[in-house]
Amino acid sequence: MTSVPGPESIDDLLDRVHVVALPMRVRFRGITEREVVLVEGPSGWGEFGAFPEYDDDEAANWLASAIEMAWQGPPPALRTRVAVNATIPAIAAGEVPAILDRFPGCTTVKVKVAESGQELVDDVARVAAVLQARPGVRVRVDANGGWGVDEAAAALRVLDQAVRAADPSRAPGTGPVSLDGPGLEYVEQPCATVDELVELRGRLAADGVRVDVAADESIRRAEDPLRVVRAGGADRAVVKVAPLGGPRRLLAVAAELGVPVTVSSALDSAVGVSAGVAAAAALPGCGDDDDAVPAAGLGTGGFFFEDVVEPGAFDLADGHLPVRTIGPDPARLAGLRAVAYRRDWWLDRIRRCHLLL
Numbered sequence: 001m002t003s004v005p006g007p008e009s010i011d012d013l014l015d016r017v018h019v020v021a022l023p024m025r026v027r028f029r030g031i032t033e034r035e036v037v038l039v040e041g042p043s044g045w046g047e048f049g050a051f052p053e054y055d056d057d058e059a060a061n062w063l064a065s066a067i068e069m070a071w072q073g074p075p076p077a078l079r080t081r082v083a084v085n086a087t088i089p090a091i092a093a094g095e096v097p098a099i100l101d102r103f104p105g106c107t108t109v110k111v112k113v114a115e116s117g118q119e120l121v122d123d124v125a126r127v128a129a130v131l132q133a134r135p136g137v138r139v140r141v142d143a144n145g146g147w148g149v150d151e152a153a154a155a156l157r158v159l160d161q162a163v164r165a166a167d168p169s170r171a172p173g174t175g176p177v178s179l180d181g182p183g184l185e186y187v188e189q190p191c192a193t194v195d196e197l198v199e200l201r202g203r204l205a206a207d208g209v210r211v212d213v214a215a216d217e218s219i220r221r222a223e224d225p226l227r228v229v230r231a232g233g234a235d236r237a238v239v240k241v242a243p244l245g246g247p248r249r250l251l252a253v254a255a256e257l258g259v260p261v262t263v264s265s266a267l268d269s270a271v272g273v274s275a276g277v278a279a280a281a282a283l284p285g286c287g288d289d290d291d292a293v294p295a296a297g298l299g300t301g302g303f304f305f306e307d308v309v310e311p312g313a314f315d316l317a318d319g320h321l322p323v324r325t326i327g328p329d330p331a332r333l334a335g336l337r338a339v340a341y342r343r344d345w346w347l348d349r350i351r352r353c354h355l356l357l
Ligand SMILES: O=C(O)CCC(=O)C1=CC=C[C@@H](O)[C@@H]1C(=O)O
Pocket: 029, 085, 086, 087, 110, 142, 144, 216, 264, 265, 266, 267, 296, 297, 298, 299, 300
């Protein structure tokens, strides 16, 4: 009988964990401080950081991922570095250049759109500010399921045109914006449900709006991660290591999906991001060079004032992250240690999730 490597017991697991709280420079998915648990195993470090609102069944996948990294280590890499996208939260257009400065060399930018309380004009201004600051970058947007079908169809036409109109190779005053120029690379999770995504893809095709639809929450939070693509709701997939239960499971899901995949962060510390980089580095792509797969959404480390590694140990350089084994700096683990009642909360959660594995 083969068994999956892991801790000898729950006590063995709990003896190896460190709960940290990372203060953030910018509000992202509604939070300003990110708590995660780091686990040291015989093969390296893993990260358990299921978002607090996730129930134990869902969070157990994240624990499986942490255990996989700590007891098995990363899967074999096909490349030595991974291209990363810049991530622009739903901020005011005027703040875009300062955020972009945290992503040196990134040639793909993901812009959050459809934020509640904002309007399409805010999204267009944010995208325009990106293209003004970095002319010629590839732009993708992420609505986190915030639009209905009608709203999405209308917004994507406008945003796609805004990107085409900003094409630096297009001379001003040359008439209608070309439909052949580079528009939006894709939209991530424009609507919440699979049925809506299917309907939207039909609508975009009928309207002649050629924007790919990528599924994120419909994979990350679904019982069956393959369903959305099989149902015809997505041209692409966004895949995250921890929600899928680890890098090897991510690679298996990606192979079955059969569409281009973008590996993305779950707002992880450097330890979690390194697992994402390892998965992206192991993905078969068109060729084995470091740009053979879509730019990964793994540049979120800059959102923290302080990460668990020393500055320079795992930095973005020339738009890429290195494929590297990451261990936290002991002084930072101590300095970033979560307060006692939060540590107890995470340890209880680990106990419950461990029973589900
Ligand atoms: O993909 C990226 O560029 C960064 C990661 C990112 O956008 C996310 C990280 C964590 C939680 C998610 O709400 C969010 C996403 O929707 O993809």
